[in-house]
Every structure is written in C-alpha cells, then in structure tokens.
Amino acid sequence: MSLEKVIKVSGRGVFVPGADIDTDRIIPARFMKCVTFDGLGEFAFYDVRFDPSGNRTNHPLNDARFQGASILLAGMNFGCGSSREHAPQSLRKYGFNAVIAESFAEIFNGNCTTLAMPCVVASADDVAILRAAIEADPQIEITIDLEKLLVTTSAGHEIPVTMPDSARDSLTAGRWDPIQELLDNNAKIEERAKALGYVA
C-alpha cells in the first residue's frame, strides 16, 4: 500500500464558532445508522445548520460566501465527546481537508490523522486573526505547511502551528494509515500473543 504524502494542504476557510464542539454536534447520532460512511457528508453539523423544522439557519456553513471552503477553523477542544469516527468521516465527506483549532480532543485528532486530514493547533489570537481575515475576504487561500508547521494565507499571514510529532510524521511520510505496517509485524504479533498466555 502506498499512501499519499500530506505535506501541504490549501484551500479556503470557514470558521465554526464555539468551544467544546463535540462529535454529537459534528454528526448527530441519529445519522450514524449506516453500514458505510458514504453519504455522511450531507449530515455534518446538521443540527446547527438546520432548525428543528428543517430550515437552514444562518450557520457559517450555510453562508454562500463560504461554500467550497475546505479548511475548518474552530475554537477550543474541537471534536470532544464520543470516539465515533463518523465525525471526522462526515467532515471529510463534506469536503474538509484540514482543521485548524485552538485545541483538539485526542481521539478525534487521531481519527482525523488516519483519514489524512491534518489537525493543527494555533493560538486563540491567531485563530481570531484568521477568522477575521476570512470573514473580511472569504476568498483568501489558506495553506497549512506540515513540514514548516506554518499556516500562510494569500493575504500575507504567517502563523505558527503545532501538532503531535507522530501525526505530523505519519502524514508527511505517507503512513497515516498504519494498517500495512501493523500487518507486516505479524510474526512479532504472534510472538506477543503467545507470551501473554491468555490469548491463544
């Protein structure tokens, strides 16, 4: 298996307001009744994009100016709550290729990495600067450079970001999906199983 190396991600941005956006918010549980992930994209953020009678709200994702944005900007503790991978999957299928936030919940972050969707952390001030910039001009192109750990924009911003070393490494080296490497260690797995005693 050879995977694409994720070194730079570019696109327009959209800001989703609020701290502690949990996975229930990203994909309400009732849309998880599916046996494949295809089709989850249209339900991303459903309960904040639509009111209880099904009318579009004024959520930024409904704002025509931000249609086609592929980089999600968010606040603190983004993706907290359940470990459901349906959440990153729905964002991915919705069309997002990366998330910039003030911080991330751990499981969510790991799940995103496995989908080749980098999650980078910027300071609250820098998130606010980026937010103001895209709200002033939604056409601004944002680029996340994983090697330099730098976010730049076509408007001239240069913002340092962080991410876990392992996530950065696995994305830039094209091994964000660990399955092949795990499989390759089969002999060692069987050895461990035997040594543990309770497995076989």
Added chain:
Amino acid sequence: MGKSLFQKVWDSHSVGTLADGRTQLFIGTHLIHEVTSPQAFGMLRDLGLKVKYPSRTFATVDHIVPTINQDAPQDPLAAEMMQALQKNCDDFGVTYFDLRSGKQGIVHVVGPEQGITQPGTTIACGDSHTATHGAFGAIAFGIGTTQVRDVLATQTMALEPLKVRRIEVTGDLRPGVYAKDVILHIIRLLGAKGGIGYAYEYAGDLFDRMSMEERMTVCNMSIEGGARCGYVNPDAKTIAYLSGRPYVDMSDFDATALRWLSFASDADAHYDDIVRINASDIEPTVTWGISPDHGVAISENIPDPAHASSEIDKQSIEEALAYMKLPAGTPIKGVKIDVAFLGSCTNGRLSDFREAAKYLKGHHVAAGVQAIAVPGSQIVAIQCEKEGLDQVFRDAGFEWRAAGCSMCLAMNPDKLVGDQLCASSSNRNFKGRQGSSTGRTVLMSPVMVVAAAVKGYVADAREVFGMD
C-alpha cells in the same frame, strides 16, 4: 522505582515501535457492536483480510436495539445494521451475544458479566465508554472505526503512550452519595479536558471499598474527564467477582488470580500527577449545563456568568444556560423535569436498580413525568425480575424496558422530544445527546433520578427519602 498498572500492562502488550514513533500495542480483547463495526468489516473485505484472532473478538447489539419489541426494529436502518452484524460475525467467526442468546446487552455491561473483562489485559472497543472495563485493572480504550479495522485485522493498534494521574479519594462517602457523584465531582474538579493525555488511576481507600459495579461507574466516565482510559487496581473483590464467570478459565484459578494481582501498581510506582480528594467533601452532584464538567452539588446554585473567572468561562456558561433554558444563579434543586431515565453503561447494572428500587418503593412518579428503567443487559433484566424489582418500578409508574443503550443516545426509538428536560443516570449531557436537538440532560446518580421522578423536579434524594 516501581511501575504503575498502566505501565505494566503497556509493557507486556507492546509489540514494538512503529516508524512514526507510536507503539504497536497488542489488544487482548476486542469488543464490537453494531454501530462502529460494519464499516470496519467492509474495509477488511476491501483489503481481503481476515479477523486475526476471532476467539478474542466478541460482539453484541446495544445502541440501536429498541427497548420495546427488541428484535423487531421498526426502523429499516436499524434492522439493516443488526443483520450486518450477524452476517459479519458469521462470516468472520466471531462470537455474537445476540438477542436470542440471553446474554445481549450494552457491550460494557456484557464484557464484565461474561468474565471476558480481566485484569492485566488490554481491551479495545469502538465506543468511548470502553474505559468501564478499567474497573478490573484492564487498560481499555475507546477507538475509532479505522482502529476497529486494525484490531480486527492484526489484534494490535498504533498508540502513543499516556501519562498516568493517580486520583486518590480517601474517607467515607456521606449517606446518599454514590459512585456516580464521585466521578461527577472528579470531572467537575479536573475539567472535561483535564485528563487529556492521561490514564486515570482511581486509588485510595474509597475505591478499595467500592463494589466492582461502583468501580465500573467511576471508570466509565473517565472519558468525560478527558482521560483516554481509567482503572482501579485489581484486588480480592476483582477476583471474587470474576471467579466462575463463563469466560474465566477456572482450571488453575489460584495461579490466574495471582497473575492478575501482580499487575496492580507497585507501592513506589511513578505517577506523572497525583490528585487527592476527601470523600466527605463530595455531595450528590448533578450537571446544570452541556458538558460533563458543568456540575454542581445539589445544594448549590446554577452558576452565574457574572461571577465567571474568565471571559471564556463566562461565554461558556452563557452558552450552556441559553441552551438549558435555566436562570443563572438560582438553585439547581427544583428545576422541573419531563423525563427520568434510569439505565446506560454508567448506571444500568443490578446494584443500580436495587438501590433505586429500595428508595422508590412506596412512591409514585409525579404527574406529567415519563419515567423509564432500562436494564443494561438481558442478564441484569432477568436478575431484577427475579428479585421483583421490575414490579417496584412498574408500581411506581416507571416503564420497565428491555436491555439496550436506550435514551443514553439517540439511535433507537427512546428519545427526548423538543426541549424536554431529562433527569438521567447516563454519562453525557451534550447538546442533542438524547435525541432532540433542543433536548436537555441533567446527569445524576440512579437514586437522584428516582427522587427527581417522584418529585417532578431535580431534588435532593436525601430529603425526598429521608436518608441519613
């Protein structure tokens, strides 16, 4: 320097270091359910892979099963998911505790009940409340679907090591204070993000005295505190609980028990952090907001954003109160409820129903309140019915349902409607968690749920039932 249980289990299950620096960790037991497994089996088929150790993989159905007419979901999507699980288990040779097995239930109730959950092992399940199994001194991780695939295919997964925080609670709980209050209190104290990067070790004489079921309640909500997993060191209670359970090999049990106990943290173990709490400081605790760390003691007031410690805090209180439609700075006691839910993997075990029934007996659910009691497994249901607890609930005006996740989340017919407010023994109070995008959840212990059901508002069970 000695090792913590976490370190011992991690070291004994480590297969090696991966190129990205993560550890390839062997997963001794893999629990699966209908919601997060079908996509993983699909990926396995796409890659032409088999399940590496089918005998270490156990399935049940819990999230989407209806709790009335369990085996006949009206929802075609739910029926499809149940069929998919059956087929996947058949095709890949996985043990499935299905609805006819008499052993079905919430995955985190079934594992311990069957003796599948054992000390010194690693456990993974595509569900964030997998930490529950830590009550037995196992290291148990909630994982995403791609990791479910990895564990199915290789019985391993890639993980970063965690730091360990020892949370020591000492002394006695006051009457009317339960394991649920302990964990709600811990989360309130350390925050919903406080545990990020950590495994929580719950220690101290309070946990030593707790029953296995109480320990499960505490470990269950580790994730709500941000921790990746949580555990209690195995002891004589752990051994006694497991002895004779179906999946415990009794052939040389003394040796097995000694091996299990050897995983307990050494007295001189290294911890990255230690937190000490007095059990007597803990009051019955309930949530007032939309994050599990939005907790207050039942005698306290709902916070007032005007007194917030920071601007961020202020905004978060305002957002929560707007959603909860609760007035700032007023007592939480007396907040009107519409629904009372007793169940879930946090508090859906025999001891929860026994304790709740003990106080409920002779009382009746307040007019206008819908109250449902949902056993965590078929075995819990049968045991409750043997003891006549179901009748206590029915007589009091509760609906007595079949086993499943029910109103803990919104994937089966048990849902809040509109902005109904639910007194709930479950673990999450996120916006929309209980099935209505404006539905409101107040988390509390089972006895507090029945007190709220009886009064029709959030109440202090100690006053309602004259506990002292």
